[in-house]
Amino acid sequence: MKQLKVGIPLYLNTLPILSYLDTEPSRFEVVLKVPRVLNDMLRNGEIQASLSSSVVFAKEFEDYLILPDISISAVGEVKSVIFCHNISLEELHEKPIAITPETESSFCLLRVLFEKFLKIKPRYTFLSCNWKDLSPEEKSNFYGYLAIGDEALTLQLNAEGMVLTDLAKLWLEFTNLPFVFAILVVKKALAEEFEEELKEFAKAIYCARARGLANLKAVASKAHLNLPEDFVFAYLTHLEYDFSGLKQRAFLTFCKYLKDLKVINEVPKLEFFKV
Numbered sequence: 001m002k003q004l005k006v007g008i009p010l011y012l013n014t015l016p017i018l019s020y021l022d023t024e025p026s027r028f029e030v031v032l033k034v035p036r037v038l039n040d041m042l043r044n045g046e047i048q049a050s051l052s053s054s055v056v057f058a059k060e061f062e063d064y065l066i067l068p069d070i071s072i073s074a075v076g077e078v079k080s081v082i083f084c085h086n087i088s089l090e091e092l093h094e095k096p097i098a099i100t101p102e103t104e105s106s107f108c109l110l111r112v113l114f115e116k117f118l119k120i121k122p123r124y125t126f127l128s129c130n131w132k133d134l135s136p137e138e139k140s141n142f143y144g145y146l147a148i149g150d151e152a153l154t155l156q157l158n159a160e161g162m163v164l165t166d167l168a169k170l171w172l173e174f175t176n177l178p179f180v181f182a183i184l185v186v187k188k189a190l191a192e193e194f195e196e197e198l199k200e201f202a203k204a205i206y207c208a209r210a211r212g213l214a215n216l217k218a219v220a221s222k223a224h225l226n227l228p229e230d231f232v233f234a235y236l237t238h239l240e241y242d243f244s245g246l247k248q249r250a251f252l253t254f255c256k257y258l259k260d261l262k263v264i265n266e267v268p269k270l271e272f273f274k275v
Contacts, residue, residue, distance in 0.1 A: 002027070002193075002194070002197070003027055003028060003029050003197070004027060004028040004029070004048055004049065004194045004197035004198065004201060005028070005029050005031055005046070005047040005048055005049075006028055006029070006030055006031065006047065006048070006049045006050060006051075006201055007030075007031045007032075007033060007038035007041060007042060007047045007049070007050030007051065007052065008030050008031070008032055008038075008050075008051050009032075009033070009034065009035050009038065009051060009072070009149070009182065010032040010033055010034060011034070011080070011149040011150055012080070012149070012150055012153060012223060012224070012225060012232065012235065012236075013072055013080055013149070013235075013236075013239055014051070014072070015212070015219050015222065015223065015224075015236070016208075016209065016212030016213055016216065016219050016236060016239075016241070017205060017208045017209055017212055017241065018030070018032075018208070019208070019211075019212050019215075019218075019219045019222055020207070020208040020211040020212050020215075021204055021205060021208040022204055022207075022208070023204070026200065026204070027196070027197045027200055028197055028200065028201045028204075031047055031050075034102040034149065035052065035053050035102060035103065035104060035105070035148075035149075035182065036053075036101065036102050036103060036104055038050045038051075038052055039052050039053055039056050039104055042056065042185070042187070043056075043060075045187070048186060048187055048190045048194055049067065049184065049185065049186035049187070049194075049198065049201070050184070050185060051070065051072065051182050051183070051184045052182060052183070052184075052185055053103075053104035053105035053106075053181070053182055054071075054105045054180045054181060054182055054183050054251055054254070055104050055105040055108045055258070055263075056104065056105075056185065057183060057185050057268060058108075058251075058254075058255045058258055058263075058264050058268055059263070059264055061268030061269060061270075061271070062188075063187065063188055063189070064185040064186065064187060064188055064271075065185065065186050065188050065191050065271055065272060065273040066183055066184065066185055066186075066243070066270060066271065066272045066273065067183075067184040067185070067186060067198070067201075067202055067205075067272075067273050067275070068202075068243065068272050068273070068275060069206075069242050069243050069244070070183065070184040070205060070206075070209070070241060070242070070243060071180050071181075071182060071183045071184070071240070071241060071242060071243040071247055072180075072181045072182040072239065072241065073178050073179060073180045073181065073239070073240045073241070073242070073243075073247055073250075074168040074178060074179055074181070074238055074239055074240060075168075075172065075178040075240065076168060076169050076172045076178075076238075077166045077168060077169045077238055078166060078167070078168035078169070078179070078181075078238055078239070079152070079153060079156065079166065079234075079235045079238055080148060080149055080150075080152045080153050080235065081106045081109070081146075081147075081148050081152060081166070081167045081168055081181065082146075082147050082148075082152040082155060082156065082164050082165065082166060082167070083110060083144055083145070083146050083147075083164070083165045083167060084131075084144060084145045084146075084147060084155060084159065084160075084162040084163070084164055084165075085097070085143060085144035085145075085162060085163050085165065086143060086144070086161070086162050086163070087143050087144075088163075089114075089118055089120065089165065090118065090120065091143075092114070092120050092122045092143060092144060093120040093121060093122065094121065094122065094123060095122050095123065095143040095144075096122065096123045096125060096141060096142050096143060097122045097123070097124060097125070097142055097143055097144040097145065097146070098125050098127050098131070098134075098142040098144070098145045098146070099124055099125065099126045099127065099145075099146045100127065100130060100131070100145070100146055100147055100148055100151065101126060101127050101128055101129065101130070102130075102148055102149060102151075103146065103148045105181050105182065106146060106148045106167065106181065107124075107146060108254075108258060108263060109167050109168075109171060109179065109254070110146055110167060111124075111261060111263070112171075112254065112257040112258070112261065113167060113170050113171060113174070115261060116257050116260065116261070117174045122143070122144070125142070130147075130151050131145050131147060131151065131155070132151070144162075145162075150225055153225065153227060153231075153235060154225065154227070157227070157231075167179075168181075175250070175253060177246070177249070177250035177253055178240070178246065178247055178250045179250060179254070180243070180247050180250055180251040180254070183243055183251070184205070186198060186273055188271075191273055198273060198275070199275055202273075202275040203275075209241050213241070216233060216236050216237060217233060219236060220232040220233035220236055248270060252267060252268075252270075255267045255268055
């Protein structure tokens with residue numbers, strides 16, 4: 001029996017889904033990795049579908065279908081996409097800043113906020129490791145650092161004297177729109193071959209999302225990070241997991257800015273897998 005492999009980010013933000021996602025017995029397997037690794041696995045054909053960085057679809061929309069109504073989004077403060085800096089944002093123009101190796105969409109969001117709205121362009125450096133693994137001397141070379149996921153949550157409790165700017169909150173201030181960090185996409189070329197498995201997975205993830213959101217207190221108690229339970233619960237309440245009309249409009253607005261920055265050549269057309 002063929003098995004559908006689906007990527008899910010290995011972050012606290014997917015815990016409400018993963019806590020109730022029934023994969024046994026099943027015709028699908030969940031692969032847990034950080035977003036950038038999942039994006040590469042999807043492109044390379046190692047997995048057939050993934051809750052991947054939204055910019056993956058923006059860049060390669062002709063290769064994918066969207067599984068309807070699943071995302072990782074936030075309206076305003078998200079808490080897990082944070083830019084840490086030791087000078088004001090306006091002073092960052094042409095200054096070196098560090099970028100986590102785990103990101104794809106969040107870096108593009110940072111570029112839009114800085115280059116389109118704040119009219120600044122720092123010197124971006126992608127790190128090969130996370131911030132905590134740098135020496136004090138290496139950290140001193142940068143005026144800021146983009147952190148995402150679990151690392152961003154941990155940094156909030158130990159900010160080392162840096163100012164923390166929540167990128168989804170800043171996006172809302174400039175656009176009055178939510179931000180869509182990830183959407184669930186499937187390789188278009190494989191959609192027919194895995195049609196039944198994808199439909200089975202869709203039912204499972206919709207059910208898991210409903211149960212997770214209805215039981216956030218219980219979900220928060222299962223957190224794999226050493227964080228206060230009330231902090232985890234507050235974080236999870238800031239997240240949304242739908243891809244409604246408003247989220248679609250927000251995503252396409254983001255894509256228009258990416259086109260302005262020449263990150264993509266055209267604004268994508270949203271094409272959905274029929275569940």
